[in-house]
Amino acid sequence: MIYAAVIGFGTVGSGVVDIIEQNQEQIRRAVPEGIYVKYILDIRDFPDSPYADRVVHDIETVVNDPEISIICETMGGKEPARTFSQMALEKGISVCTSNKELVAAFGPSLIRTAREHNCSYFFEASVGGGIPLIRPLLDCLAQEDVTSITGILNGTTNYILTKMDRDGEEYAPMLREAQKLGYAERNPDADVEGHDAGRKIAILSSLMCGKNVPYESIYVEGISGITAEDFLYAGAMGCSIRLLGVCRKTPDGLSVLTAPFLVKEGHPLYAVSDVFNGVVIHGNMVDDVMFYGRGAGKLPTGSAVVGDMITAAREKEAGHFTPVLWSEEAEPMQSFEKHACPFLVRISAGLKEKAKTAFSGHIEKILELKEHPQEFAVLTDIMTEKEFREAAESLEIHGRIRVLTQE
């Protein structure tokens, strides 16, 4: 029997325990001895839980039990998750986590610690919830020169944007609805301001290049500035609006950002609606592949953690640990000023001539909506952030959204 401990008995942690209990038969096909959760570490007690007798409060109990070979870290946050993970790895206990904040901040050093102590540090659940994504990228696509990753990585914001698109609603009431349904937190900033998606694209970018892309080096813009008018123009262009994490190889270094983008109908991400996530990986040989599914939730996210536990158990049994290529060395990044894409920019009707001058040579199309005679929009050709900012600064713009281009 493989003995495991779950540290952090919240939504995902309790999902992990439920899955291990309910799907033991499936798990035993892959790990014939079976996996048993011996401890649940949490600061709380759970007297009504069927697992009440496994609850402990002291990390020492867990990491000093020589029977424990795998820990699921489902606490979230940097501390004490980092200290506990480090303690476990230093004892040769593999750690599987859903904690994107920790992975984005300290992934490379935790991976190094695991390698030094012959165990595994896995984090499939930290990006895309239940969607198999990190392992396919690292294993199945190891032969590819991956040149871009583009993903809808946050279900909360995708739900809000999808509803705004379908119902023509404004942002604020749709956020309230998402909160009512439990899709958004009471303090929704981590989701709606793009931080969650930003952490996830930082993780994917690092895995794409094998070096470190710190979250802090990424431009992050959320969806709280998106309006019902933006969707009218999007619709007129045959597009929807999605919050994307985008990572691209450029001759100047890696370009990584999180921001709302116009996505054209027909693009595989256009069809990713509601709380679903989808990630398109572009390789030089395989072209585009997309992975789609539930990016959050107790059981989907728990499933990804349990999948990692199975691989960790197999690696331990084989005594062979496939290295996760993510070094502490910083990946050279393109300056955000040089990021280039088309923009859709909304401008007061009175400034049309001025706008034509400001964007001269860059105007792809001018859009006017009958419903909104007080303004118009310019779709530009591909401009850098710097060029766009300089062109727009003399105008009082009502809003601007980047446009996703296909490779």
Next chain:
Amino acid sequence: MIYAAVIGFGTVGSGVVDIIEQNQEQIRRAVPEGIYVKYILDIRDFPDSPYADRVVHDIETVVNDPEISIICETMGGKEPARTFSQMALEKGISVCTSNKELVAAFGPSLIRTAREHNCSYFFEASVGGGIPLIRPLLDCLAQEDVTSITGILNGTTNYILTKMDRDGEEYAPMLREAQKLGYAERNPDADVEGHDAGRKIAILSSLMCGKNVPYESIYVEGISGITAEDFLYAGAMGCSIRLLGVCRKTPDGLSVLTAPFLVKEGHPLYAVSDVFNGVVIHGNMVDDVMFYGRGAGKLPTGSAVVGDMITAAREKEAGHFTPVLWSEEAEPMQSFEKHACPFLVRISAGLKEKAKTAFSGHIEKILELKEHPQEFAVLTDIMTEKEFREAAESLEIHGRIRVLTQE
């Protein structure tokens, strides 16, 4: 250096060699020694190829060279591919293949031979071309009780159906167009009659249950009977028509078939158009996950073969071979008569009363199109194949298509 041989230097085989040459830097991140193609086995010579000096004609040269540790079998067809694969595996040489015909027919015995001789038999490229699919199913979703797999598994037919849908065209001219573009063979039967998709769903079904689902036990229906009228009704229902491979767990055993289905807008497979493939896997914990990408082509399919070669090289280095769970034991199958789904059936206008009696208690909706007053269609509720056949046999039906229901 890992020395490999490519047997069968056709489209996929030459893709494999090109990828290994061009992406050697990426391959070395995963396999630091690198992979080198030492032999290319084919009955032909390729005097103009840059690899002409590696071409050999005798399998003995390849399998008796103790340096060779991996073979890519990209010959297609059952023989001599099976004999050559068997010879290699018995010498402990791992085999990676794109040959769905061979895998569907002899997968379990080749997997057993590999296990007996401490090497790998991998076939990621046999289903879904370049899409990572088999490894995610076996590894990342090992903890799941997978209850269904539904896939667009053939790019040729998907191209034809997508064009018929968009342009309102008939089947025959769209087949000719696909042939002109090189998407369909001159003898298109393997694709359009569903055999190719049938082999692929047989492979996925076997991997889903771990036992054997012979291709011969599957009901297979192609797309040559689909008409422009069918698409008119589909459109009226907010659906398109897709050739699907469907595998479902039922209380009576596994239900597996390949046939055209109506797929509703909003279903993730609805957005899979043109030559692309997409596969939805439903697990009891993770819910639906979809994998999408290019299901055919020299480089995408070659990429999947090279991905398998990397895993085979890693397993060889570790001296540990993760078993592929696909035994020779036959999986109990549900009788096709009991397969159940809604049907859309087109009937002559004059038979309306008779049809109402025949389908009495099963009528969900009656559809009438202004353009086609000479007929109407009945959308039934969920009926078994037997029930449907008995209800329809007294009527001269113009056509019937199954309707995909979501779990």
